[in-house]
Amino acid sequence: MAPSTTKQWTVEGQNGFDSLKFNEKAPIPEMGDKDVLVKVHAVSLNYRDLIIPKGKYPFPMKDNIVPGSDGAGTVEAVGKHVTRFKAGDKVVTLFNQGHIAGSLDSQSLSTGLGGAIDGTLREYAVLDEAGLVSSPQNLSMIEASTLSCAALTAWNALYGLESRALKPGQWVLTQGTGGVSIFALQFAKAAGAKVIATTSSPEKAKLLKKYGADHVINYKDTSNWGEEAAKLTPGQKGVHHVVEVGGPVTMAQSLKAVAIDGVITIIGFIGGAGKDQPTFLDCLNNICTVRGVLVGSRLQMEDMCAAIEANDLHPVVDEKVFELKNLKEAYQYMWDQKHFGKLTVKVAS
Template identity: 45%
Template sequence: MSRQWILASQEGFEASLQYQENVRIRSPAELESHEVLVKIYAASLNYRDISIADPKGVNGPILPPIIPGCDCAGIVMAVGSSVQEFQPGDRVITHPAPKLVEASGDNASASLADTHSMLGQGADGTLRSIGVFSEKALVNAPMSLDWLPAATLSCTWSTAWNSLFGVESRKARPGMWVLVQGTGGVSIATLQLAAAAGATVVATTSTGEKEARLRALGAIHTVNYRSNPDSWGQKARSLTPDGRGFDLIIDIGGNQTLSQSLAAVRVDGVVVIVGAVGENAAPVPLFAAFMHSCMVRGILCGSRAQLKELVRYIDEKGIQPVVDDFEFELADARDAYRRLNDKKHFSKVIIRVDHPRKRQ
């Protein structure tokens, strides 16, 4: 029997989320040939989870009831007859777009057109204690990570990996200047990965306390965007050699931050658009990139192949993903949504599901 959350409607997470206990799950004998039964030990949330629960979200409609979430870590309990990559006892994490992988292979990158079939929206997701997933919805977890940090990798960290290493000629490396925005999950993951690659990272934030935490994680400089609300892009740019601007900027705010990102990017630099968590603002036309002689790249997350690369890199570099200061139990997932929605978190909002305090 499993415990789980469902979205029973699409009226916002407060009204739509429902908690269920003693839910029957299929036995190993009932698995389809490509399916894997997973005991879930930890999960985490993304802004997409809030958007999916909201009828105004850009992700589009759902067919309730559906189990939300696309990030988790757990152990394989049983596998279907044709599963080749996993066996019982394997530690695994989820990849959010299994239908895309089944259709186009491990290197396929998701677009907005694919979101209707992704975990937590078009297929049952991860906010449950036991789940059945397609083989292509899983990859092996890093050997070096405990359950909670491992559960943050699926969407957020694969997005950060794709941002930094997704274009061969623009891979993060020593000598490259990278700008990250704020202290949300993608920004912190990008900071940790870019610092591990030897890049010089500058981070924006709103408080002195957060500035100290960002510097401790590897940021060489920080810029307070509240103190410089209309000029933090230029302020950040002034920190780069000869004020030339940044080689790579990870934009998480969308229209609210894009104008500042364009002000900070160097000629032939890249602005990677990975989200729209900022407040409503006037749209920034794509033509604005022409005025700054830069490239703009939009991504949703990483491919399954990139997620595997990320896992190897984390084990190789000994990176420990930073997680939020608060930890929620599965039954308290609505409170976890609230913390994310209110932007009170640092890095990733995490949910302990069914596992001991120390790694099994």
């Protein structure tokens, strides 16, 4: 017999993490013909999850949402018209459930899991079969739960602009040790690229080296880290790809680091906003492409998962794993930036 209730969290209000409410017997929605019932085993958290209960998320969302975009689980049951999965299959969630291929549009933009559609921080989830991808066979549930947002965003940053897709021997600049940056480092090294990483501490620098960074710059010691990064490249021409996670406050240095015809992909704004921001004219002066991305499509995710399996890549996961009931503590742990790599929540065994 399929379960009728599920333990789950919801976001009720915008009063910070106190807006997170736990329900131990929430009803499981009725399955449609194209729906899949997924038993969620693990979830990973993103910066986006932290700012939703703080009222700072700029994209569509609904009231009393079940949070969480990232999840890995097992198919428990399928609707009568489901063709992509069967009971027992291991799956991971797609961030924008309606983004199958090509560019985002207004419709697919409004299908963000954990924002516009109930997300993964629950024991059981009913999801359309189109919004799921087969899990790479080489990953555990905890590892697979990290792929939906950070990994796919990094993949899109490096490969989403097809005319400028990353090539072997090119140079990539990553910022910090968050999930997207670490995935970008791993994907770039697997592709035969050179990586310059920035960080704030000698301890994190050692870890970045461990995971393959060719050069590490401490941005607290070197304020002009963009210029220094460019100097490290052949002929001091600059890097081909910048994975920009800081936003406005780091863009000036990213523009100094990028090569002519290079690409700066803006994927976040964890550095906040500042008054002295670069202008559009700076993009012209540096002759580069600056693009913003919101995760990626299912087609990209399928390509990414195939690459992860083929290269036996394993996500970098923080050693601390939280239980579902302790979600508020997990949010605070991540907000305090105590994590390295992806922070995960164990939902079901």
